[in-house]
Amino acid sequence: MATVAELEVRAGRRAELGLLTVAWSIIVLSRALVDYHADFLVLSTLGWYALGAAVLMVACHIILRRYAPQADPVLLPAVFALNGVGLAMIRRIDFAYAQYRGRDTDFGTAQIGWSIAGVVLAMVVILIIRDHRKLRRFTYTAGIVGLVLYLLPLVPGLGVEINGARIWISVLGRSLQPGEFAKIAMVVFFAGYLVTNRDTLALAGPKFLGLRFPRPRDMGPLLVVWAAALLLMVYERDLGASLLFFGIFLGMLYVATQRISWVITGLALFAVGAVAAGVIFPHVRARYDGWLHALDPEVYSSGTSYQLVGGLFGMASGGLFGTGLGEGRPDLVPYAESDFIIASLGEELGLTGLMAILALYLIIVQRAFRMSIGVRDGFGKLLAAGLGFALALQVFIVVGGVTRVIPLTGLTTPWLAYGGSSMLANWIVVGLLLRISDQARRSSQEVGP
Amino acid sequence: MNEPARRLTVIVLLLFLALMGAASWIQVINADDLNQDPRNVRTLYREYGNFRGPIVVDGEAVVWSTPSDDSFNYQRTYADGPLFASASGFYSIVYGRSGLEQTENELLSGNADELFWTRLGNLFSGEQQQGAAVETTLKGSLQQVAAEQLGDRAGAVVALDPETGAILAMVTSPTYDPTVLASHDTGEVNSAYEELLAREDGPLINRAIGGDTYPPGSTFKLVVSAAALEAGYTPDTQLYAPQELELPGTTATIGNYGGEACAADGHMSLQDALRISCNTAFADLGMTLGWGVLERKAEAFGWGEPLDIPLPVTASRLPEDPNESQVAMSSIGQYDVRATPLQMAMVAAAIGNDGTLMTPYLVDTVRAPDLKVISTTEPEVMRESMTRADSDDLQDMMVEVVSNGSGRAAAISGVEVAGKTGTAETGRDTPPHAWFVSFAPAEDPVVALAVIVEESAGQTGSTGGSLAAPIAKAVMQEALRLDAEGDL
Incomplete structure (x- = not known):
């Protein structure tokens, strides 16, 4: 056995505190700007907001110091900053709705509640899950929970259809997007499943064009996931979740098996499914049309690309x-506070602001992959890579939809967009990543059995 | 599993680069196209959301913006809308802009480069962007008198300061009220605009400077006279003036107004020919001088050149390569000679200003919101239309027209008025247009103007002398009054 040179990794809790201070300034200043521009600046309210943010951050910091001292120091500040920018923008959109549309919305306040709940949930994850490897025990439970969550909106009486997509369920008068939580469960399931079966999936199979392709009998899981993704696309009309779901699986399969042939097979399958869906289902075709010919007067006037083009105009x-x-008109785009928050941010913060936001996401994703490389157990590697890739893919699908890189779908922008389910689920991801990173950065001696 | 994780990081990086590329394309590279897309209401809202500067006449705003409660933030308001519409134009959320609202838009909206420092100041003080004030050269009372005089007859009046070229009055009739077009109720604006557009008398056309230009009729004889004087004629040079002049190469003849003879012996001086506006004499004179001479002189008065005052002015036209009979017809301002009322006012102004034609202009001063002057129009020489000696002769000849000829209706007691009548045929069956161009006082004019009343038949007189001259007289009197009070 090769000897591994021990690297002294600095815990970085002090660095984290410094970065949190920067994030705190962003949170407070952005809100102050929004209030100032709306002539709504009340110093005492702003003071409570600033104090609340500080208390939350310090609490996180103390918990991490005690229960995950080696956790990644960059992750938490980056997520806090994004969350704060999102809160400011949503509040700004509330003001815009009131000023120009006569709509009395209070998304901003509700979102503050969801954010606090999210942060608390992330800390609960850290406190409860002391070792991420324990999650492997729940591999198949997670798989079933994930599938059930995905399919819940299809249950009559429980599922609610909003704007043509059936991805919500109504619980106690509140609508929830179970898909956001299903995403996490599926990553746990894929990680557990793949770490067990990777050898079979990786080694056997016929060679074709210099690539070793999987044996048909090993294709089972891939086909199941593919079918499930198509089901999502067709029955829930949720192109985004379908693409995300399938993409996560492909990415993790690649990390597990290191075989590009899996990715090619998977992408081919997805392409076939996507094209077939476009041919068969009018609502899917309309999405494609609205994407490819967004500015075409006919498509635009039919309303298919109205929202997309509105976002483009805004940006x-x-x-x-x-x-x-406070100086733009984000209210002109439907769902400026949720699906199109990226367009709203692009309008008021410009390309510079958008680049900064994308860079923050990139930092978070890159940290996740670093954990994947640093952590020693295969399950942890797959879990971290899966969560990181899920995040990256989700950002790509939603921002790519708004910027016309891919067809527009209805995913939320993590930590930025208005919506409780998304906020809670993505903070859980933060908790999990922090937990894994704590293990990844510890020296091997410290790692318990 | 580390190697594929690293590769996946690279893939993620590529995905994000695609996003950044797309964002750059939308927000910077392709942004202009998107911003100019007519479906992009943001550009409209942003422009309308700015505090637009006022348009000023006589130191008082006649067009300004007031805060409104809707998405546009400001409502454009027109005091005396119909009176100043010829200059101000309209500012509509549906049909865009016209007039000064259009040509001075960058200044009024505050987006002009000249206002950069003001904008920068606003940025730091947190104040809203404000547009500059555009002060016009118009005189409100002169505009008022001219409009009242025209009444509901179709026509136009343009008055210039001969020394500077400043446009003192620019009236077109019928006119419209920009207020209805500035409404924020799209339906209301649409129906009002459609109605204006459908009207046969064309209220949206600025007859003073554009639209269908008019045949200048006998007022063009001023240009022919100027050409003759330059060619060595004197006011006393005898011209051939038969009762009827045969047009070479045709069977048609040119007669005089009412078929009368100009002179008993068929000859008369240049001065007398202009005084009584003798057609046969000028037709013959034109043919004698030759088209080249006439064309050059007309161009010296501004024909053929489009202007921006800053409103775009249609270029007045001359016939191309006319034959002898066409030259004869052109010499009395018929055939293919066309002129805007502004062009005819420029002829009067150049003669009154000792032969020097000044470039006409409508915008005097532009002021930043802090009242600092951004730009002032300096009077500019456009052409030396004729020599000082020639213009002196022509001035005297025009004084004769008013004191003793066809333009007596424009005479003002105690003041020497120089003028010229015109009755322009527009076709065999359509009634003629009545013209009058003049300046006063003849020695050192404070105002030069052109009046046209369209298709004047059925109205008393129906010649330039009887119909247009009284309007000119009233406008000149008002100008003289303003001058006496030091307001001109």
């Missing part, structure tokens, strides 16, 4: 530096 009017918080 274009923002230009390089944006109109400034």
